[in-house]
Amino acid sequence: MSDSADTSRTAVKTYVPAYQKEEWESHAEELDMSQSEFVRTMVQAGRRGFESGSAEPGSHGPDPGGNALETQVLELLAADTYSWEELLEAVADDIESRLDETLEELQSGNRIRYSGRHGGYTTVDGDDDGD
Numbered sequence: 001m002s003d004s005a006d007t008s009r010t011a012v013k014t015y016v017p018a019y020q021k022e023e024w025e026s027h028a029e030e031l032d033m034s035q036s037e038f039v040r041t042m043v044q045a046g047r048r049g050f051e052s053g054s055a056e057p058g059s060h061g062p063d064p065g066g067n068a069l070e071t072q073v074l075e076l077l078a079a080d081t082y083s084w085e086e087l088l089e090a091v092a093d094d095i096e097s098r099l100d101e102t103l104e105e106l107q108s109g110n111r112i113r114y115s116g117r118h119g120g121y122t123t124v125d126g127d128d129d130g131d
Helices: 018-030 035-048 069-079 084-108
Strands: 112-115 120-123
Touching: 018 035, 069 084, 084 112
Parallel strands: none
Antiparallel strands: 112 120
């Protein structure tokens, strides 16, 4: 953002399913954030994934674009002190949740399915034996 950027506030309105709003409210409460602050933060975090080749602010090393792990760890540590195990659990829980949501979305979009015969998840279009 440039120094001359307009910092006045304006409303943004969107419509989401009721269950999603409830999830957002619950998550915002867990993070001790207002709903507006939560949505604004999540949108900004999500935008990072769409900015090709952009690095996280202040990120260094071989993968500066990263997957926001550095930011997540810094945010956790800004709020409290964590042991290695606690940090691992905090970031692993986020990965598990994201994987679960992604698998559900892919299944509901009929792009993947769970197949006991194939020993786990498989793509629907890669199903060449017709079952």
